[in-house]
Amino acid sequence: MTxxxxxxxxxxxxxxxxxxxxxxxxxxxxxxxxxGPNGAGKTTTISMLSTLLEPTSG
Structure with missing residues (x-):
């Protein structure tokens, strides 16, 4: 199950x-x-998944 x-x-x-x-x-x-290296978007991705940031798209 996903x-x-x-x-x-x-x-x-x-x-x-x-x-x-x-x-x-x-x-x-x-x-x-x-x-990934620093600046690769790892924290930004987690922030979007946890709804702290709103995605631009997707």
Missing amino acids: AIVVDKLTKRFGDLTAVDCISFEIKEGEIFGLL
Whole structure:
């Protein structure tokens, strides 16, 4: 059973695109992590999933 579906999630701050069209699916019971360098959009993605930030699209 699917717990979370993200489809073409994007967040822009003016001219800066922090998260650009990411998609993934997390199934119930899976362990999921976001890995990447500083500035890759990990915190922005989590903030959108937790409704602290409103996505630009997706």
